[in-house]
Amino acid sequence: DIQMTQSPSTLSASVGDRVTVTCRASQSISSWLAWYQQKPGKAPKLLIYKASSLESGVPSRFSGSGSGTEFTLTISSLQPDDFATYYCQQYNSYSGTFGQGTKVEIK
């Protein structure tokens, strides 16, 4: 089974900061990687798919990059609505392993 490792687990940042979250796969997944945002008590929301494609309706301050085993999610200028937990997910073949999550907190 492919394992996904996110870092950091928690990130403290201020409004306007540039924020980067990293995700590593235990083996190559090409570009089959998605990023999700989850707020407390809510279902996750798809932000990025195929490593760098922005889902419709998602603000352009979110971006994704990487391929193979190393991926990043970047928020160019953190907004109050962005304080949440972020998960990466590989979807190589029919499996769909998630990373353990990165909580973005207010500094």
Next chain:
Amino acid sequence: EVQLVQSGAEVKKPGESLKISCKGSGYSFSTYWIGWVRQMPGKGLEWMGIIYPGDSDTRYSPSFQGQVTISADKSNSTAYLQWSSLKASDTAMYYCVRRKQGGAFDIWGQGTMVTVSS
């Protein structure tokens, strides 16, 4: 509007059986894979398995194989997740998801909270 609507919260005792549902609308239900994701209290997301309603082809995460059964009724646009004998460790929020063409989960149900307690 494309949406997945899940059945309501459940409170069960250990050893009981349970089947929760997820009804799709606003799109061709038979032609998109539907998955299930577990989130235990205060924890992260775990992929459980996925089904193609068109032919009921089903794939399970190794962690959940044999522990749950995923099924679908394409005539009713509904997918199901069931347990034959619940344990306290099955207490969690369960989400159904639509797998978009290409593989990411673009539509999420609202979640079904399952509580197993004696």
